[in-house]
Amino acid sequence: MKLDRALEDTVQAEAELATRLRVVADRHAVEHDLHHLGHSLARQCGEHLERLAPFADRYGASVGADGVDDSPGVVERIRRKGAQLVGRSEGAGMLLLRDLRDLYLAAHEAELSWLILGLAAHAVRDRELLEVTADCREQVEVRGRWVRTRIKEVAPQVLATSS
Amino acid sequence: MTDRIADVWGARTPYRAGSGWPRRVDQHVEDGVPEAEVRWFPSACVLCSNGCGMDIAVHQGRMVGVRGRATDRVNHGRLGPKGLFGWQANNSADRLVEPLVRRNGRLERASWEEAMQLVVERSRRVLAEQGPLGMAFYTSGQLFLEDYYTLSLVARGGIGTPHLDGNTRLCTSTAEFALAETFGSDGAPGSLTDIDQCDTLFMIGHNMAETHTVLWARVLDRLQGGDRPRLVVVDPRPTTAAREADVHLAIRNGTNAALLNGIQHELIVQDRVDHAFVEEHTVGFETLRRQVREYPPERVAEICGVRAEDVVEAARILGSGQRLVSTCLQGVYQSHQATASACQVNNINLLRGMIGRPGCTVFQMNGQPTAQNTRETGANGSFPGMRNWQNPEHVEELARIWNVDPLQLSSWAPPTHAMQILRYAEQGSVRFLWVIGTNPAVSLPELPRIRSILAQERLFVVVSDAFLTETTQLADVVLPVALWGEKTGTYTNHDRTVHLSEKAVDPPGRARSDMEILLDYAQRLGLTDRDGAPLVAWRSPEECFDAFKEMTRGRPCDYSGLSYRRLRGAGGIQWPVTDERPSGTERLYADHEFNTRTDRCQDYGHDLGTGAAYERKDRAELGPDGRAILKAVRYVPPHEAPDEDHPFLLTTGRNVYHWHTRTKTGRAPQLEAAAPDVWVELSVPDAARLGIAEGDLVLVASSRGALQAKARLSGIREGVVFVPMHYGSCSEGDESEPAGHARAANELTITDWDPVSKQPVLKVAAVRIERLADGGAAPAPAPTTAAPGPRGEAVPSTSGGPGARATVEDET
Numbered sequence: 007m008k009l010d011r012a013l014e015d016t017v018q019a020e021a022e023l024a025t026r027l028r029v030v031a032d033r034h035a036v037e038h039d040l041h042h043l044g045h046s047l048a049r050q051c052g053e054h055l056e057r058l059a060p061f062a063d064r065y066g067a068s069v070g071a072d073g074v075d076d077s078p079g080v081v082e083r084i085r086r087k088g089a090q091l092v093g094r095s096e097g098a099g100m101l102l103l104r105d106l107r108d109l110y111l112a113a114h115e116a117e118l119s120w121l122i123l124g125l126a127a128h129a130v131r132d133r134e135l136l137e138v139t140a141d142c143r144e145q146v147e148v149r150g151r152w153v154r155t156r157i158k159e160v161a162p163q164v165l166a167t168s169s
Numbered sequence: 170m171t172d173r174i175a176d177v178w179g180a181r182t183p184y185r186a187g188s189g190w191p192r193r194v195d196q197h198v199e200d201g202v203p204e205a206e207v208r209w210f211p212s213a214c215v216l217c218s219n220g221c222g223m224d225i226a227v228h229q230g231r232m233v234g235v236r237g238r239a240t241d242r243v244n245h246g247r248l249g250p251k252g253l254f255g256w257q258a259n260n261s262a263d264r265l266v267e268p269l270v271r272r273n274g275r276l277e278r279a280s281w282e283e284a285m286q287l288v289v290e291r292s293r294r295v296l297a298e299q300g301p302l303g304m305a306f307y308t309s310g311q312l313f314l315e316d317y318y319t320l321s322l323v324a325r326g327g328i329g330t331p332h333l334d335g336n337t338r339l340c341t342s343t344a345e346f347a348l349a350e351t352f353g354s355d356g357a358p359g360s361l362t363d364i365d366q367c368d369t370l371f372m373i374g375h376n377m378a379e380t381h382t383v384l385w386a387r388v389l390d391r392l393q394g395g396d397r398p399r400l401v402v403v404d405p406r407p408t409t410a411a412r413e414a415d416v417h418l419a420i421r422n423g424t425n426a427a428l429l430n431g432i433q434h435e436l437i438v439q440d441r442v443d444h445a446f447v448e449e450h451t452v453g454f455e456t457l458r459r460q461v462r463e464y465p466p467e468r469v470a471e472i473c474g475v476r477a478e479d480v481v482e483a484a485r486i487l488g489s490g491q492r493l494v495s496t497c498l499q500g501v502y503q504s505h506q507a508t509a510s511a512c513q514v515n516n517i518n519l520l521r522g523m524i525g526r527p528g529c530t531v532f533q534m535n536g537q538p539t540a541q542n543t544r545e546t547g548a549n550g551s552f553p554g555m556r557n558w559q560n561p562e563h564v565e566e567l568a569r570i571w572n573v574d575p576l577q578l579s580s581w582a583p584p585t586h587a588m589q590i591l592r593y594a595e596q597g598s599v600r601f602l603w604v605i606g607t608n609p610a611v612s613l614p615e616l617p618r619i620r621s622i623l624a625q626e627r628l629f630v631v632v633s634d635a636f637l638t639e640t641t642q643l644a645d646v647v648l649p650v651a652l653w654g655e656k657t658g659t660y661t662n663h664d665r666t667v668h669l670s671e672k673a674v675d676p677p678g679r680a681r682s683d684m685e686i687l688l689d690y691a692q693r694l695g696l697t698d699r700d701g702a703p704l705v706a707w708r709s710p711e712e713c714f715d716a717f718k719e720m721t722r723g724r725p726c727d728y729s730g731l732s733y734r735r736l737r738g739a740g741g742i743q744w745p746v747t748d749e750r751p752s753g754t755e756r757l758y759a760d761h762e763f764n765t766r767t768d769r770c771q772d773y774g775h776d777l778g779t780g781a782a783y784e785r786k787d788r789a790e791l792g793p794d795g796r797a798i799l800k801a802v803r804y805v806p807p808h809e810a811p812d813e814d815h816p817f818l819l820t821t822g823r824n825v826y827h828w829h830t831r832t833k834t835g836r837a838p839q840l841e842a843a844a845p846d847v848w849v850e851l852s853v854p855d856a857a858r859l860g861i862a863e864g865d866l867v868l869v870a871s872s873r874g875a876l877q878a879k880a881r882l883s884g885i886r887e888g889v890v891f892v893p894m895h896y897g898s899c900s901e902g903d904e905s906e907p908a909g910h911a912r913a914a915n916e917l918t919i920t921d922w923d924p925v926s927k928q929p930v931l932k933v934a935a936v937r938i939e940r941l942a943d944g945g946a947a948p949a950p951a952p953t954t955a956a957p958g959p960r961g962e963a964v965p966s967t968s969g970g971p972g973a974r975a976t977v978e979d980e981t
Binding site for chain 1: 783
């Protein structure tokens with residue numbers, strides 16, 4: 007049984023997504039919806055990790071418990087300030103589009119990890135783990151969908167105008 | 170004669186369920202006008218979304234007064250204070266009568282030729298440099314249907330930009346989205362006559378007594394009619410409605426979703442659910458049940474700051490009536506989790522099976538008189554005729570009607586919302602912004618940011634308005650427009666009632682109607698359809714209306730059976746009006762068949778937490794097939810919470826005597842005198858802790874900005890402060906004279922919006938309060954009527970004096 011691997015993958019993908027969400031939220035703080043929702047969704051990643059924690063013991067997965075930190079540190083504050091400064095520059099749009107693309111991929115990486123974890127949980131008949139993956143499914147799927155919606159708005163504006 | 174400043178709602182005419190609301194004709198005409206010489210022109214009031222039928226009095230070519238129309242289905246003759254007195258703004262001496270253009274930093278008089286040339290030249294330049302996505306339009310909820318539809322065609326079909334929105338985004342965007350999420354399309358399900366029939370009323374975040382005075386008069390007449398409906402009110406302030414309520418839940422602002430989940434939890438626990446209805450006519454009950462299970466009354470009480478037993482009692486009342494009318498407005502729409510909460514209000518009526526029949530409905534209220542038309546015409550963030558931007562058949566149908574290439578329509582994403590348009594202007598890709606009939610430099614959140622965006626050199630700002638405003642100060646070109654009463658056109662109120670408003674007087678000076686200005690613009694720009702003919706084929710409002718009604722044929726808002734001729738003298742007709750239903754339709758969904766089918770729906774829906782848009786396949790998979798959709802949501806705390814530095818929760822809102830940023834009501838002497846300056850409401854215990862007395866000058870500051878206002882000690886919830894949103898930096902009558910200090914509520918508000926409706930969050934922010942100076946025993950300039958009513962101090966009552974008298978004629 008290699009459920010430890012599936013767990014480790016999911017934890018890693020979720021933590022990575024949280025980091026990216028917070029980077030985007032701060033780097034593009036002048037996109038106010040990204041700022042607020044980015045941080046909310048990053049916090050939600052933290053809640054997901056907490057729900058997975060008990061299973062790490064069960065399957066002997068080695069997962070760093072550092073998880074997702076909530077409070078903005080110095081780096082975040084600098085990023086936010088930077089966002090305000092580049093908010094009116096011509097390159098901000100391209101940078102935003104690039105970051106949203108990466109975020110979309112990270113969201114799907116995480117979604118796929120959860121899917122695999124859920125299948126494995128079913129295969130080993132771990133009802134509790136299966137319940138967690140089912141509970142989180144909607145939240146896990148919506149992140150990619152959200153970024154996709156945002157890309158639809160952003161991409162034409164960035165690519166079809168001269169700034 | 171009644172002083173209608175002191176007596177806001179006028180004399181009572183009580184009535185029982187089903188007996189019909191008695192008539193009462195209210196009238197105010199200037200003193201000394203010989204009645205025999207007055208000519209009356211049919212119209213409807215434009216100072217709130219109730220849209221009361223009224224006649225405009227004209228003497229020697231001048232507007233001299235108004236009276237309610239006894240035969241109108243909306244108001245049965247009544248008018249509120251804003252309607253009775255607000256028309257005087259049309260006559261004010263400081264109307265804009267000529268175009269202005271900025272030369273050497275100053276706005277100077279210009280000819281129409283010169284001004285329009287400038288607008289067109291700049292449009293061409295931006296189109297050449299940036300393409301259509303460099304062009305943006307931001308309009309209003311107070312123009313006429315014909316103005317909006319012309320704008321929609323010019324911007325979407327002609328220029329090809331998706332950047333067209335209205336200030337309806339701040340007003341009732343959430344109403345539109347909540348209706349579309351639950352029922353598949355926009356459009357109020359019920360009728361105002363449901364008030365006449367109901368036995369239970371639920372009002373959440375809807376200060377009806379002040380925002381819709383005539384509708385509240387209708388409710389009051391029911392409350393005193395002998396078979397009093399039970400009333401549940403949710404509001405952090407002691408509004409007039411709250412004082413009449415059986416249960417008043419003075420929740421912490423920003424917690425609507427938790428409360429509404431709690432109420433649904435109780436409806437389920439107390440088994441007040443109409444299971445047969447839910448089974449047959451809805452989808453999503455199981456998910457909803459699981460979600461609201463997490464909101465027992467004790468938890469809700471803690472989140473919302475109310476008593477658990479009051480939540481239980483509210484649910485018991487809502488769950489035990491036989492005919493329930495629910496209403497919500499800005500307390501939901503401009504608050505946290507707006508669309509999500511508004512959908513929960515829809516859910517309550519659905520769980521009770523109370524929709525589509527007399528006395529049973531939910532009102533997702535509008536604020537502005539013509540907001541419904543902004544939405545129907547596509548002048549805000551929807552495709553015209555409640556079409557679905559993601560449905561290729563809808564897009565192609567519209568292109569066919571407009572005779573443009575479908576590719577011309579920007580259907581790659583939802584039409585751009587106002588806050589995003591401003592963001593594109595800030596970031597520099599939008600270089601041309603035409604603001605029509607609205608004052609964003611006062612009404613949008615976080616004003617220092619808005620001003621700095623509009624003031625940018627690289628952004629060309631055109632403003633169409635009747636007066637100089639805080640926004641015209643930032644304009645490159647200002648165009649003088651005709652107001653209501655100075656042009657002919659139609660508009661639709663919050664229960665789908667359509668009125669025709671006749672031109673009663675000529676506009677002053679060289680002012681023109683918005684439609685005329687847009688026709689001129691389209692012609693100068695050379696906008697054509699795909700056959701090379703002029704894109705806009707109409708010249709008169711009536712021709713425009715006829716084109717519009719054809720565009721709506723077969724859509725939920727079907728106007729195809731209407732015409733100016735039918736509207737004349739009709740007393741208001743509710744759409745849909747078709748050949749099969751020539752007298753209109755009192756209630757939608759009477760057969761409980763909702764507009765949720767994949768090919769029919771206006772929108773495939775959203776994830777309420779993030780605003781992620783669902784796509785066609787998602788809707789098909791959900792398969793509501795004409796059933797309503799019960800949407801579930803988890804409560805999450807607001808993005809800004811009080812802390813040590815900013816310990817108070819701010820909410821902003823409206824007062825009965827004013828409208829928006831007072832461009833009109835500030836010019837009506839009776840209204841202006843009743844509420845002449847900004848104030849801040851705080852609770853008596855909070856004031857005592859801070860050593861603040863009635864009338865003291867205080868500073869209200871958030872992390873973004875600050876204002877100064879006199880304190881009104883009121884019955885508002887402890888820990889919450891209220892600032893009215895009407896007051897900008899200008900004093901009315903002299904825009905060069907600033908009010909002396911910042912006083913706009915939006916100096917404080919946060920830049921944040923609902924993920925689904927994109928409506929800005931103007932009712933949740935953290936602030937601190939500081940006492941600046943003694944008030945010298947003079948009270949705050951706040952009215953004593955309605956929600957700002959003072960506590961504990963002897964404050965002279967608000968009255969209007971001889972100039973505020975209205976005659977009343979009972980026809981009971």
